Amino acid sequence: xxxxxxxxxxxxxVMAEYLPNIVDGFFLTIRLALETVVTGIVAGLFFxxxxxxRIRIINFFIILLVDxxxxxxxxxxxxxxxxxxxxxxxxxSGFTATWLSLSLVLTAFAExxxxxGILSVPKGxxxxxxxxxxxxIKTMRYVVLPQAVRLTIxxxxxxxxxxxxxxxxxxxxxxxEILNQAQTGLSLSYNPSPLTLGAFAYLVIFGPVVYLGxxxxxxxxxxx
Amino acid sequence: MExxxxxxxxxxxxxxxxxxxxxxxxxxxxxxxxxxxxxAAGGLTVALLxxxxxxxxxxxxxxxxxxFRAFPPLVLLIFIYYGVPFVGIxxxxxxxxxxxxxxxxxxxxxxxxxxxxxxIPKGxxxxxxxxxxxxFKTMAYxxxxxxxxxxIPDLIxxxxxxxxxxxxxxxxxxxxxxxxxxxxxxITYNATPIVAAGFIYLILLWPVVRLLSRFEHKSIALH
Numbered sequence: 001x002x003x004x005x006x007x008x009x010x011x012x013x014v015m016a017e018y019l020p021n022i023v024d025g026f027f028l029t030i031r032l033a034l035e036t037v038v039t040g041i042v043a044g045l046f047f048x049x050x051x052x053x054r055i056r057i058i059n060f061f062i063i064l065l066v067d068x069x070x071x072x073x074x075x076x077x078x079x080x081x082x083x084x085x086x087x088x089x090x091x092x093s094g095f096t097a098t099w100l101s102l103s104l105v106l107t108a109f110a111e112x113x114x115x116x117g118i119l120s121v122p123k124g125x126x127x128x129x130x131x132x133x134x135x136x137i138k139t140m141r142y143v144v145l146p147q148a149v150r151l152t153i154x155x156x157x158x159x160x161x162x163x164x165x166x167x168x169x170x171x172x173x174x175x176x177e178i179l180n181q182a183q184t185g186l187s188l189s190y191n192p193s194p195l196t197l198g199a200f201a202y203l204v205i206f207g208p209v210v211y212l213g214x215x216x217x218x219x220x221x222x223x224x
Numbered sequence: 225m226e227x228x229x230x231x232x233x234x235x236x237x238x239x240x241x242x243x244x245x246x247x248x249x250x251x252x253x254x255x256x257x258x259x260x261x262x263x264a265a266g267g268l269t270v271a272l273l274x275x276x277x278x279x280x281x282x283x284x285x286x287x288x289x290x291x292f293r294a295f296p297p298l299v300l301l302i303f304i305y306y307g308v309p310f311v312g313i314x315x316x317x318x319x320x321x322x323x324x325x326x327x328x329x330x331x332x333x334x335x336x337x338x339x340x341x342x343x344i345p346k347g348x349x350x351x352x353x354x355x356x357x358x359x360f361k362t363m364a365y366x367x368x369x370x371x372x373x374x375x376i377p378d379l380i381x382x383x384x385x386x387x388x389x390x391x392x393x394x395x396x397x398x399x400x401x402x403x404x405x406x407x408x409x410x411i412t413y414n415a416t417p418i419v420a421a422g423f424i425y426l427i428l429l430w431p432v433v434r435l436l437s438r439f440e441h442k443s444i445a446l447h
Contacts, residue, residue, distance in 0.1 A: 001311075008310040067437070071429040073388035076402055076422050083406070084415035087231040116440050162385070168296035172395055179299055183306070192307040199295065199303060206294040214290070 011193040018185035018194040025181035026201045032099060032177060033164040033205075039103040040163065041156070044110020051115055052140065062111065069108035074166050077101040082173040094173035102166050109159045117148030153220045157213050165206060178202060237416040241408035245420055248404025255318075255390045255400055259325040260383055266326055267333020272363065274338050289331040298392045300324040305396040317398040321390075329386050336378045340371030377439035384432050388425070401425070 051062050069077075081097040092100070121144045129139040171179040178198045185194025274285045292300070301324040308315055315323070344367050352362040372379070394403035401421050408417030 005311055009307070067430060067433050068426060070433045070436075071388075071426050072422055073391035073402070073425060075391045075394070076418075076425060079402065079406065080415075080418055080422060083409060084232065084418045087415050088227050112437065112440060119441055165296040168298045169392070171298065171302075179296070179302060183302060186306060192303075192310050195303050195307045199299060202295055202299055203291075206296075207290070210290050210294050 009196045014189045014191045014193040021181040022197045025178035029167050029177040032167045036102040040106025041110050043107040047111040048114035066108040074105050075169050094175040098170035106163045113152045113156050117152040121147050154217045157216045161213050232419045234416040237412050237414045241417040244404045248401040251400040262326050263329030264333050266330030268337050270334030271337030292327045292331040297328045317396045321393045336375050340375035343374045
């Protein structure tokens with residue numbers, strides 16, 4: 001039994017053979033995750049700032065977009081982009097579809113979190129800053145945002161971590177990230193050791209990230 | 225425009241695919257009714273274990289939650305569904321999905337319940353114990369009800385994520401909503417079933433998103 005277990009999950013020969021593929025997947029996962037995080041957070045902040053101008057028609061569309069992106073499962077969005085859009089002539093690679101979907105989802109969550117942070121800054125701060133002669137943009141930049149962002153860090157970190165783990169969904173649309181490489185290895189070798197390697201690769205990436213998230217949560221804990 | 229209607233909002237295709245989608249939705253609901261209570265109960269257990277005096281147990285709980293939070297749920301699912309049969313244990317897709325979700329969601333629910341329990345002042349425990357309640361009864365009647373109430377928005381938010389996550393079961397051929405939609409697409413060569421599935425998720429989950437959005441604005445504003 002133990003022998004069979006070791007042969008199946010810790011087969012060094014199979015592991016050595018597929019290690020280079022998993023390493024490729026490892027770097028692709030990191031690239032996909034980083035690109036998603038940067039795009040999502042920057043776009044989320046951008047929309048939150050636009051929303052602060054309180055132009056009714058624009059805000060209506062921001063809220064609509066955010067709600068739709070929060071209600072749809074990320075895999076459904078990826079499948080729509082990759083399998084449905086080509087029928088109207090829009091084609092994109094699996095990587096682009098995954099990156100775009102996850103970025104949009106993160107944008108929606110980040111926008112909500114930043115907006116809640118901006119709302120949390122008391123009105124008196126706005127009024128005081130404006131009455132000293134600061135413009136709207138300068139008030140936002142020097143008074144409101146620094147206070148708002150601090151509050152948003154713990155929820156934003158947790159959400160970002162959860163969404164970057166969605167990079168594994170790319171396996172469904174043939175992105176050669178860790179899970180995809182591991183599955184390919186499994187079906188070629190008919191041995192699940194590549195999956196073990198893949199699991200280990202995820203631990204290497206997300207273990208420290210989860211730990212960091214825990215630390216940030218304590219460091220910036222909200223006073224309830 | 226006509227091309228979009230033809231490919232995404234095709235009434236004829238929708239009529240044909242509708243029974244499949246309804247059956248898929250039924251499976252999604254069944255899946256949610258299985259994994260949400262299991263995950264929440266597991267999470268509460270995990271949270272309670274993290275309050276015991278024994279250091280070893282607390283340490284194991286932290287390892288459990290961090291370990292399973294580090295894996296993307298799809299990775300857990302693939303590992304269980306495709307990896308476990310190699311040691312001679314054959315798992316039906318539904319069981320594999322339930323198990324993978326349990327490991328993942330119990331960790332998340334566990335973290336939420338733990339935060340809730342930690343939010344209850346120590347005086348509550350001391351007061352309850354001094355009235356003669358046992359440690360267990362104190363937890364069950366005094367701490368857990370208040371703790372749960374304090375984290376209701378987080379519990380709802382996590383449950384929403386779990387419900388959305390059930391769509392990954394399509395990858396292991398469990399015939400839930402997304403799977404049914406993709407089947408519909410490959411049979412009809414038309415993307416309408418996928419668009420329809422998107423709308424079904426949207427209609428069902430939008431009210432929850434609205435509710436959460438109100439909670440969030442309130443909670444940050446009150447901090």
